[in-house]
Amino acid sequence: MAALASAPRYPDLTLTLTLTITSSYHRPPIPSSHHDLPLHPRTIPHPAAIHAAYTLIQPHVHQTPLLTCQTLNTIASTPQSAEALSVTPYEGQAPANPTFRFFFKCENYQRIGAFKARGAFHALLRLIAEKGKEEVARRGVITHSSGNHAQALALAASTLGVPAYIIMPTISTPSKIAGTKSHGAEVIFSGSTSVEREAVVEEVQAKTGAILVPPYDDFNIICGQGTCALELEGQYRDLVKEKPQLSIRSEGKALDAVITPIGGGGLNAGVATFFSDKTTKVFGAEPSFEGGDDCRRGLDTGERVDAVSTLTIADGLRTPVGLLNWEVIADREKVAGVFAVTEEQIKAAMRLVLERMKVVVEPSAVVGLAVCLYNEEFRRLVEKEAPEGWDVGIVFSGGNTTVEAIGKLFS
Amino acid sequence: MAALASAPRYPDLTLTLTLTITSSYHRPPIPSSHHDLPLHPRTIPHPAAIHAAYTLIQPHVHQTPLLTCQTLNTIASTPQSAEALSVTPYEGQAPANPTFRFFFKCENYQRIGAFKARGAFHALLRLIAEKGKEEVARRGVITHSSGNHAQALALAASTLGVPAYIIMPTISTPSKIAGTKSHGAEVIFSGSTSVEREAVVEEVQAKTGAILVPPYDDFNIICGQGTCALELEGQYRDLVKEKPQLSIRSEGKALDAVITPIGGGGLNAGVATFFSDKTTKVFGAEPSFEGGDDCRRGLDTGERVDAVSTLTIADGLRTPVGLLNWEVIADREKVAGVFAVTEEQIKAAMRLVLERMKVVVEPSAVVGLAVCLYNEEFRRLVEKEAPEGWDVGIVFSGGNTTVEAIGKLFS
Numbered sequence: 123m124a125a126l127a128s129a130p131r132y133p134d135l136t137l138t139l140t141l142t143i144t145s146s147y148h149r150p151p152i153p154s155s156h157h158d159l160p161l162h163p164r165t166i167p168h169p170a171a172i173h174a175a176y177t178l179i180q181p182h183v184h185q186t187p188l189l190t191c192q193t194l195n196t197i198a199s200t201p202q203s204a205e206a207l208s209v210t211p212y213e214g215q216a217p218a219n220p221t222f223r224f225f226f227k228c229e230n231y232q233r234i235g236a237f238k239a240r241g242a243f244h245a246l247l248r249l250i251a252e253k254g255k256e257e258v259a260r261r262g263v264i265t266h267s268s269g270n271h272a273q274a275l276a277l278a279a280s281t282l283g284v285p286a287y288i289i290m291p292t293i294s295t296p297s298k299i300a301g302t303k304s305h306g307a308e309v310i311f312s313g314s315t316s317v318e319r320e321a322v323v324e325e326v327q328a329k330t331g332a333i334l335v336p337p338y339d340d341f342n343i344i345c346g347q348g349t350c351a352l353e354l355e356g357q358y359r360d361l362v363k364e365k366p367q368l369s370i371r372s373e374g375k376a377l378d379a380v381i382t383p384i385g386g387g388g389l390n391a392g393v394a395t396f397f398s399d400k401t402t403k404v405f406g407a408e409p410s411f412e413g414g415d416d417c418r419r420g421l422d423t424g425e426r427v428d429a430v431s432t433l434t435i436a437d438g439l440r441t442p443v444g445l446l447n448w449e450v451i452a453d454r455e456k457v458a459g460v461f462a463v464t465e466e467q468i469k470a471a472m473r474l475v476l477e478r479m480k481v482v483v484e485p486s487a488v489v490g491l492a493v494c495l496y497n498e499e500f501r502r503l504v505e506k507e508a509p510e511g512w513d514v515g516i517v518f519s520g521g522n523t524t525v526e527a528i529g530k531l532f533s
Numbered sequence: 534m535a536a537l538a539s540a541p542r543y544p545d546l547t548l549t550l551t552l553t554i555t556s557s558y559h560r561p562p563i564p565s566s567h568h569d570l571p572l573h574p575r576t577i578p579h580p581a582a583i584h585a586a587y588t589l590i591q592p593h594v595h596q597t598p599l600l601t602c603q604t605l606n607t608i609a610s611t612p613q614s615a616e617a618l619s620v621t622p623y624e625g626q627a628p629a630n631p632t633f634r635f636f637f638k639c640e641n642y643q644r645i646g647a648f649k650a651r652g653a654f655h656a657l658l659r660l661i662a663e664k665g666k667e668e669v670a671r672r673g674v675i676t677h678s679s680g681n682h683a684q685a686l687a688l689a690a691s692t693l694g695v696p697a698y699i700i701m702p703t704i705s706t707p708s709k710i711a712g713t714k715s716h717g718a719e720v721i722f723s724g725s726t727s728v729e730r731e732a733v734v735e736e737v738q739a740k741t742g743a744i745l746v747p748p749y750d751d752f753n754i755i756c757g758q759g760t761c762a763l764e765l766e767g768q769y770r771d772l773v774k775e776k777p778q779l780s781i782r783s784e785g786k787a788l789d790a791v792i793t794p795i796g797g798g799g800l801n802a803g804v805a806t807f808f809s810d811k812t813t814k815v816f817g818a819e820p821s822f823e824g825g826d827d828c829r830r831g832l833d834t835g836e837r838v839d840a841v842s843t844l845t846i847a848d849g850l851r852t853p854v855g856l857l858n859w860e861v862i863a864d865r866e867k868v869a870g871v872f873a874v875t876e877e878q879i880k881a882a883m884r885l886v887l888e889r890m891k892v893v894v895e896p897s898a899v900v901g902l903a904v905c906l907y908n909e910e911f912r913r914l915v916e917k918e919a920p921e922g923w924d925v926g927i928v929f930s931g932g933n934t935t936v937e938a939i940g941k942l943f944s
Contacts, residue, residue: 230891473936480641480893480932521891525884529940 165341166449167395172348178251179243179346182281184233186350188357189226190368193478198222198495199511212498220504221511222494223370225361225377227354230483230521234273234301236438237350237389237519238337242274244346245335246282253333259284264332266312266319268294269438270520271337276307287332289322297524338386339444348392351380354515355396362513370511378512379504381405381490383519384417384460385439387447393517394456402515405500406451406460407489409434415462417443417451426452435465435531438486438520461500463492469531471495475518476528485531487518576752577860578806583759589662590654590757593692595644597761599768600637601779604889609633609906610922621909629912632922633905634781636772636788638765641894641932645684645712647849648761648800648930649748653685655757656746657693664744670695675743677723677730679705680849681931682748687718698743700733708935749797750855759803762791765926766807773924781922789923790915792816792901794930795828795871796850798858804928805867813926816911817862817871818900820845826873828854828862837863846876846942849897849931872911874903880942882906886929887939896942898929 201217229237250258262285265275272288279286286307290299291314303309312322326332336343358377362369370378380397384390384406394404408415412432420427426448432440443451451457463471468485471492475483493500494514504512612628640648661669673696676686683699690697697718701710702725714720723733737743747754769788773780781789791808795801795817805815819826823843831838837859843851854862862868874882879896882903886894904911905925915923 235891476893476936476939477934480646482887482891482893523888525887525939525943528887528936529943532936532940533944 164446166446167341167344167348167391169396169399171341171345172352172392172396175240175244175342175345176349176352178247179240179349182233182243182247182278183239183349184231185353185357186228186231188354188361189228189479189481190224190361191226191479194474194491195223197474198224202496202498202501206496207498210498218498218501218505220501220508221370222504223368223511223513224491224494225354225358225368225513225515226479226481226491227350227357227515227517228481229350230481230487230518232350232520234270234277235520235522236270236274237347237517238270238274239277240349241338241340241343241346241388241392242271242278242335243281244349245340245342246275246278246284248342249333249335250282250284255283258333261331261333262287263335264289264323264326264330265335265337266290266323267337268298269337270522272298272302272307273305275335276302276305280306285330285332287326287330289319289326291319336444338388338441339446340388341446343388344392344395344447344450346392347389348396350389350517351393351396354380354517355400355402358513358515370508370513376400377402377515378508379403379405379458380515380517381407381493382517383436383439383486383489384408384443384451385486386441387417387443387451389517389519390457391447391450394450394453398456403458404456405458405490405493407493408460408462409436409439409465409468409489410462411435411465414439415460417448418460418462420448421452421460424452434468434485436468436486436489438484439489459500459503461493461497463489463497467492467496473532481518482521482523483518484520484523487520490516491518575857577857578752578755578759578802580807580810582752582756583763583803583807586651586655586753586756587760587763589658590651590760593644593654593658593689594650594760595642596764597639597642599765599772600639600890600892601635601772602637602890605885605902606634608885609635613907613909613912617907618909623909629909629916631912631915632781632919633915634779634922634924635902635905636765636769636779636924636926637890637892637902638761638768638926638928639892640761641892641898641929643761643931645681645688646931646933647681647685648758648928649681649685650688651760652749652751652754652757652799652803653682653689653746654692655760656751656753657686657689657695659753660744660746661693661695666694669744672742672744673698674746675700675734675737675741676746676748677701677734678748679709680748681933683709683713683718684716686746687713687716691717696741696743698737698741700730700737702730747855749799749852750857751799752857754799755803755806755858755861757803758800759807761800761928762804762807765791765928766811766813769924769926781919781924787811788813788926789919790814790816790869791926791928792818792904793928794847794850794897794900795819795854795862796897797852798828798854798862800928800930801868802858802861805861805864809867814869815867816869816901816904818904819871819873820847820850820876820879820900821873822846822876825850826871828859829871829873831859832863832871835863845879845896847879847897847900849895850900870911870914872904872908874900874908878903878907884943892929893932893934894929895931895934898931901927902929 199221233239264287266289292311312319411434414432414434416427416430430442471488610632644650675698677700703722801817822845825843825845827838827841841853882899
């Protein structure tokens with residue numbers, strides 16, 4: 123690790139993002155019989171819908187920075203130690219020796235501290251466009267979540283003058299309840315099982331007519347989250363044009379790959395959709411602890427795993443992949459592979475990001491980096507595909523943690 | 534705290550720094566009788582020397598980002614609670630109600646993770662300019678430090694092809710020893726008292742002829758550290774021009790104030806020197822724990838405190854202010870005041886920076902922010918000086934901490 127000297131760089135931020143907005147995007151017809159159905163129930167998202175989403179949400183979200191870090195490039199481009207391999211099926215084999223240049227898309231610097239703001243603003247803006255401001259403001263929106271989606275929807279709703287009802291389990295951490303309330307949302311408590319939560323949702327809906335905005339299994343949510351890929355691609359191109367030395371090659375070509383965490387799959391499906399008409403390969407990353415790698419296991423058997431029960435430290439990734447998300451992610455033309463990492467690997471990656479990059483991320487955010495650093499199967503794949511190496515975009519999905527939580531993780 | 538929604542912004546990074554380099558700066562004459570004397574033994578630094586320093590070091594250091602954070606502006610611009618005041622001499626009084634707009638100069642993103650890289654590169658480049666590359670490369674440089682200066686000098690020396698001898702107490706933490714060695718420096722162990730360290734320095738100097746590069750009490754070190762003020766001022770002007778809403782006023786005027794930590798005083802003296810011919814007021818911040826506020830106490834009595842023994846968590850600020858540094862800081866035309874904060878206040882500020890800004894800083898880095906947030910004397914001064922509020926530049930001096938250290942601080 124001779125690269126202690128390298129501090130993170132923020133060079134991309136010197137650039138103005140140039141976008142080609144496809145204004146000719148037409149929404150598919152909406153079922154008129156039941157106006158609370160998802161707006162595009164089974165429509166598979168497409169790249170033009172992500173460009174259109176970006177036009178809508180751009181005034182409301184941050185263009186998050188794209189960072190590079192020489193130290194992490196060096197560490198990832200060094201073969202793993204025999205000791206590290208001794209706990210894997212690769213014991214005794216020569217370690218893979220891939221070369222990486224990382225480009226970190228820092229959604230921990232997004233509003234509310236996570237990419238979820240993109241999807242929530244997009245879903246709500248679409249609702250208003252479809253149903254009219256008056257109706258949405260009168261009925262309000264509702265969701266059940268104890269995580270980042272709750273805060274994201276609360277922020278979007280208060281920004282757009284819409285009441286928000288957030289169903290949270292009574293056992294939610296006080297700081298998350300306070301965070302959601304601070305955006306003016308009405309927090310309503312429920313039991314913690316999904317049956318209990320949904321009962322409260324129905325009860326509130328019966329009283330208010332509030333419209334459900336699901337956290338990930340939704341066309342508009344997926345397209346909203348996909349806008350981070352659109353920004354990432356533009357920032358990468360501009361950055362490499364200005365500083366070709368940051369890239370594996372100096373030809374100004376596209377990113378070789380992008381890797382994102384997979385929880386419900388909204389982020390990964392959105393990113394995969396955006397790149398589906400481009401050369402960049404998209405990968406997913408999951409925690410393996412207690413079967414948290416439901417998506418990877420589903421791809422192995424060809425069937426979506428619809429229930430997961432894991433207490434992985436990557437708490438944003440404890441949910442199974444949604445139905446519509448699965449349809450995107452299971453398409454090998456869109457997602458080239460999903461890889462899993464252990465709790466120790468997640469912690470090691472998180473330590474590097476905090477101590478070397480000086481950037482605060484939550485455990486869920488670093489599973490993609492952990493795959494690049496420690497998943498020998500992925501590292502072999504990169505070495506085989508490209509002996510000269512890969513430029514890889516890594517999405518840091520969020521940064522909502524506390525100093526106590528960091529202390530507990532590393533105690 | 535209704536500002537949870539605000540994520541940090543990186544807008545300044547869209548700007549290109551425009552510098553007016555004063556090339557007519559002439560160095561004062563060097564005493565030729567003893568070529569190991571400090572190059573400018575008693576010369577008080579001046580702004581032109583900082584411009585000249587920047588020209589020299591620019592190829593070797595990062596232009597660190599200038600960040601803003603609405604959440605912290607809002608918190609600082611809210612009066613303190615009666616509970617907070619109850620542990621201060623202000624109990625029972627109406628709390629001060631100043632208004633702040635902060636501009637964070639993030640030297641935690643500097644090479645080796647701290648501003649010290651600026652001074653070390655400058656001192657070494659000046660040595661080479663004065664004595665010639667051949668002599669400096671033959672003799673090498675030496676310092677005694679267990680902190681950021683050791684790594685900074687090791688990096689500068691390896692970059693410029695000069696041997697570096699770093700005297701470190703045997704009890705130094707292994708990661709700091711490893712960090713220093715990773716830059717190719719020769720680490721030599723000593724006892725931990727200053728007498729023991731200096732004996733080893735003399736011994737190594739006798740053998741090698743190595744030239745001492747002191748950590749702060751030195752003209753060239755002060756001028757090097759001052760370059761962060763030069764960057765800060767340019768970045769602030771460009772940023773406010775582009776986004777006037779980030780400033781208290783929209784007239785495009787100068788920063789009202791800048792505040793930095795004071796340990797040995799190299800950073801504060803350099804920043805104060807840079808602003809000494811401008812309208813911006815410069816302040817210093819120290820930990821009060823176990824008399825760590827030696828500079829503030831010295832200013833009270835008019836006499837420099839030359840020995841301090843504190844185990845403040847702000848471990849970079851445990852040293853007394855140096856002689857030449859004192860001459861700058863004690864000049865009321867240059868430094869408008871020095872304020873102290875408690876360990877709890879430092880921790881509270883550090884928590885806000887980690888959890889809200891998602892930026893990793895070390896405790897020493899946040900004493901300036903802690904003064905703005907919690908020092909009632911300073912807050913009254915700001916309220917009185919400017920009812921409309923102040924634009925304040927805050928230097929985050931470094932980010933060299935570990936997840937274990939963070940955990941221990943907040944356990």
